[in-house]
Every structure is written in structure tokens, then in C-alpha cells.
Amino acid sequence: MSIRTSNHRITVGPTPCAEPWSYRSALVGRLPLAALALSTALACGAPGRSPNLLVITLDTTRADRLGAYGYQAGTTPHLDALAERGAVLERHLTPVPITLPSHTTLFTGRYPPTHTVRDNGVFTVPESELMLAEVLRDRGYATYGFPAAFPLDGRFGIDQGFDLYDDDFLDQDRGERDMPGLYFDERPAAEVVRAAISGLEARDPGRPFFAFLHFFDPHQPMQPAPPFDLRFRADPYDAEIAAVDHQIGKLFEYLRAAELLDDTIVLVTADHGEALGEHGELTHSILLHQATLHIPAILAGPGVPEGLRSEEWTSSTQLFATLIELLGLTAPDVPLAGESLVPLLRNEGRRPASMAAFESYFETLAPRTTQGWAQLAAFMRGGWRLVHGPSERLYDLESDPRELADRRAEQQDVAAALRGELRDFLNEHETSSAGAAQQEIDAETQRRLAALGYLQSGESVAVGDFLDFEGRSDPHDLVIDVALFSQAKAATIAGQRLAAKALWEKVIERSPGNPTAYQGMAQLYSGAGDVGTAIAWAQRGLQRIPESEQLLEMAGVLLIEAKRYQEGIDHLRALPDPEEGVRTITWIAWALRELGEVEQAEEWLRRGLEVAPEDRWLRLYLANLLSRQQRFDEAEELYTEVLQSSPFFALAHFNYGLMLRDTGRTESALRRVARAAALAPSHEPSRRLLSELRRATAGAGP
Secondary structure: OEOOOOOOOOOOOOOOOOOOOEEOEOOOOOOOOEEOOOOHHHHOOOOOOOOEEEEEEEOOOOHHHOHHHOOOOOOOHHHHHHHHOEEEEEEEEOOOOOHHHHHHHHHHOOOHHHHOOOOOOOOOOOOOOOOHHHHHHOOOOEEEEEOOEHHHOHHHOOOOOOOEEOOOOOOOOOOOOOOOOOOOOEOOHHHHHHHHHHHHHOOOOOOOEEEEEEEOOOOOOOOOOOOHHHHOOOOHHHHHHHHHHHHHHHHHHHHHHOOOHHHEEEEEEEOOOOOOOHHHOOOOOOOOOHHHHEEOEEEEOOOOOOOEEEEEEEEHHHHHHHHHHHOOOOOOOOOEOOOOOHHHHHOOOOOOOOOOOOEEEEEEOHHHHHHOOOOEEEEEEOOEEEEEOOOEEEEEOOOOOOOOOOOOOOOHHHHHHHHHHHHHHHHHHHHHHHOOOOOOOOHHHHHHHHHOOOOOOOOOOOOOOOOOOOOOOOHHHHHHHHHHHHHHHHHHHOOOHHHHHHHHHHHHHHOOOOHHHHHHHHHHHHHOOOHHHHHHHHHHHHHHOOOOHHHHHHHHHHHHHOOOHHHHHHHHHOOOOHHHOHHHHHHHHHHHHHOOOHHHHHHHHHHHHHHOOOOHHHHHHHHHHHHHOOOHHHHHHHHHHHHHHOOOOHHHHHHHHHHHHHOOOHHHHHHHHHHHHHHOOOOHHHHHHHHHHHHHHHHOOO
């Protein structure tokens, strides 16, 4: 979790219901300046006060899987009800099918080549970018962010402007160590809503709030919560979306009971969709098709017409300007890629003559960063979209929304015009984006990303000419390899041992130099309790790819799990800069503690805190170690520091409660452990200790 103050300071209008503001096009200057008139009645909530703002993003969610967009499975009753009292943008598009770049576009109103965030993990939002949370915080809003997964970790700069940014994705009951994984760290919808309600309950009631909630559940792996896992057992993707909708309903119930909902503008949208096998892609990020670019966008609350449905093409680049105007604020003087949609909302969902004709740019760099293939770019005007890479495809989305027919051969003039517009757009932006290198990545994060499939090609991803594909493979021809990899990971997580083994063997056969395939096989056996075979697969991978740091780390972790502590320590210390990685340090320290080398374990943890002094896990591990040595005063100081910066950290409350119990402070221990159990209901040790402490305090009564 981070509590961040940005360097940005802007001046905004003096009243909640400000004068109209102007729009400067970042789309190659073709769109005119537009006066975005907005009446006071449309903009304002309660008299004399700006409305609250709630932005909800549904990760990996196709528009056509929501009831509000015609889906009949009954998965989204709460979102459907929101749509009925608000406006639905039926043909809403994201310019990039990747989580971090898409959210950066949402919160800046700018395209990836302009804000320079092109992929997850390897780019960071520049300090110079002005984010929605910064605008609102400087206008007097309390700003809260509750993301659900690692791509939106605050380390990537997406936390700019938030007073509280709770990026606690790690499983609250994971214990003291975590295994290198095949998927991003995440937390389920129930934990996101629980954290958000806790944060909002502590808000200053005298200030309007901006709350951002992100739900990652529909992303792979598919592990839907009950009862939705059974209710929608035929389609786990539906089950995940239904589980998210249920939790959103709980959030709305809280806001309604707190008398906040009526004065809150709500936006529900997605970062991207999910291909689900269309065009050969199982997931997202590799290709540019409607399956991953068409996303929901529902607006409701003060100033939003009820029951409105717009069939106009719209883009995520337009939401920043739209929200600022709906809130009645004067906009910052920065160039935006998309004009406000308020005139469309006021015109019964139709694009008025004052608005420019729709056009949009699209891109994905992921084929390059994950596979070393060519990146893809696309440009759209009206209903025509040209996808450009080593090969080209032209689609008429008006008559062929599923993009089944490539029309390039018969519409060469259209293709040529769009190709020219694409080149013009990128020529305008290459100057600003070419010098934007990926963020500096520490060795441990690099291994973590490599385990997830990133940076496998081992090359720089700094962007020069985005349309230079020389020597690179066409993602359209090879997307089946990514699908196979996705299937293997999903089968591993689902515990389908035989299927997963066969799939990993196919991946290894097709890509024998892919370390993640060996890691997947090792994790398959480790998850089944066969640590010996897991170690053998990690070591087999090291024989094939001796330079693989992720396999060296995996082998070290597995050896420690097998209680072969010294061998595990030796593997981890062989990593480049082992003192620089929090995960490496904690595993080494734990192994040293098990070997009885407590002083060395403490030395490693303190060394880690020199590298990452704010890391709450390192401080928690050190506090636990000190408590076990009965150095209670030192331990208590660390527990207090951790909980001051991370008040929703369930495991810290639990371990602090253990220490309080051991030092005879039963009442204080009870309060801490009760808090831990409330924050992490599935943490069995918290529930057991809570029962014990309740019995103890009841027995001590008069």
C-alpha cells in the first residue's frame, strides 16, 4: 500500500460547477477546438458541493458478457440495474488490450504513444503525466485507489494523486513465504470491496471523494468464488463476472446505506476484453480485434440521463474529459486525445455536429515484449479499422463486427487512407515516445515478470519506429503458441495434472528454450505435493537453460520447501545480487532461521530493509523473528510501524496479536486478532486464535 503525494500542482476553477472548458486534440491536430458547454443543472450533485466519483474497472471483461449489452445468462443484475438508471455506451473501445497502458489512458485521456506506457511491468507512468486523481485531489477531493492485481502496483506510477493507494495483492493468509507464480499476484473482488469500504468509512465526511476500484477476477486463472462456481459451472468466465457483480452490489448497498450513492457519479468500464478463442487467441494482448478492444462503459449519477443508450463509437480516451466535465470542474490545460462525451449525453446519445467524427488509434506491444514477435498497430475512422503489422487486415465493423472478412483486397483505397493516417499519427508521437525507455527493473521483479512470460526475448522494448517490423514474426501466424501456453498454465492452476503435463510437454517441444515451461512443470508437481519431482524439473530446465535466473530461484525455493535448507540457500545466493531481492532475502532468512542461524537471518532481513526500507513484508518478517527471540519491545515497534502504513494488513494484525497474547495482554491481543479475522475471513489461524482469546477473556471476567 502506498500513501503518495505527487509533484503535480494545478489550478482549477473556484466553484464546483465551473465554466465550460476547451479541448486540445492530441490526435495529430485534425480535430477542432470544441467548447464543451455544460449547464449547472447537468454538472452538479447536492447544492454547494461537488458530486463524489466512483470509477470501477473490470479487468478482462467483454462488453457482450454483461446483461446491459444483451447477454442473457443473468450474470450481472447489479450492473444491469446501474445501466437502467444511467447511460450505456454500446460501442465503446479501448486503444490497447493491456491493463496498465489502458488504465493510464483512462486516467490521463491520452494514447499510449503520448503517455509512453506501452505494456505491463516494463513501463512506468511518468511523473510528468497529469492523472485524474491528481486533478481531483488538488480540487479538494479525498482520493482512494483499490487495485486488485500486480499490473497496477503503485511501483508503476499509476498511484499518482491518490491519498491512499491500497495495492495489497498478496494473499493475506499466505504465511511467511510465497512461491514464484505463473500468474500476476491478485486479490479477489470480496477483498477489494472490503478494503474499499474500510477506506471510505474512515474518510473525512466534509470532503467529496474519488474512489477507484479494480476487479481482476475475470482474468486467468479462472477460480470463481462460490456459489457462482456452481451456478455457472459451464462457463467459469461467466462465474467470475457474476462474482464481481455480486461484490459491486455489496459496494452499492454500502453507499446507499451511507446516503452517498445519490450524490456519486459512477463509471463502470473495463481495461480490455478477452478473446476466448476468437481469431485463435485465448486470452488478450497479442492481437487487435473487437473481442479484446470492445469494452463496457456505463455512466450513472448526477448529470447523467437515465435509460440512455448510445450506439455511437466512443473511446476510453474520452472518459477523462467526460468525468471532469460531469463533476463541473475546470479542466487542466493539457492536450487530450479525446473530447468530452457530455454533448453526446445531452443529445440523446447521438453525436452532435459540434463533435468531431470518430477516429481512433490502437496498438499492442505485448507480442514483442513477451515473444520477440512484431508489435501491431491499427487505425480506425468511422466503422473501418486497418490492423497493420508484418501483414495487414481491413475490417468493416459496421457490417462485420466479429471481423470475419478481411476487406483489404476490395477496399484498397480505404486501406491506403487508413495506412496514411496511421503513419501520420505515429510520426506525430514518435518523438515523444521514442526516448521513453522501459522503467528500471530490479533483478527480482525481472525474474517475476519473466516467470509470467515477459521479457523472454531479452531485448530492449524502448520504442523507435513502431511500424518497423523487419525480421519479426507475425503474431497472427503464431498466436496458437500463446494459446497453448495459456492452456498449460490454466490446467496447472486447476490441478488437472495429466492434461497440464501433456500441455507443458507440448510447450517444451515447441519452445525448448522457454524457462517458464519448466517452471510450470515444476509448479505442477509441487502443487501436487511431489516436491522431489518438482525439483527435478527445475534442475532439468537449468541444464537446458543454465542462464535462467527464474529457474535458479525456483530450484532454490523448492529445495528449501523440501527442507534441504543449505542447498536452497546456495542456489538463491548464486542469483545476481541476491541481497537486492525481497523474495530472495525472505527465503534465505527463513531457511537460516530453520537452521538455527538466527543472527544471520536477522542480518539478511536488515540488509533487505536497507534496500527496501518501506517494504512491509520485510518489516513483518523481522518483527516476527524478534518476537520469537522475546525481543518484544523491538518487535512491537516494527508491528506498529507496519500497521501505521498498512492498516488493512491482516497478517500483521494477526502476528502482533500473537505477540500481545504471549506477553499477557489478552484484551489488546483480542482486538488485533479480531481485526485480522475481519480483514481475512479465510485465514484459519486467525479464527482459531480469536476463539481462544474470546474464551480466555470470558473466563477472566467478574
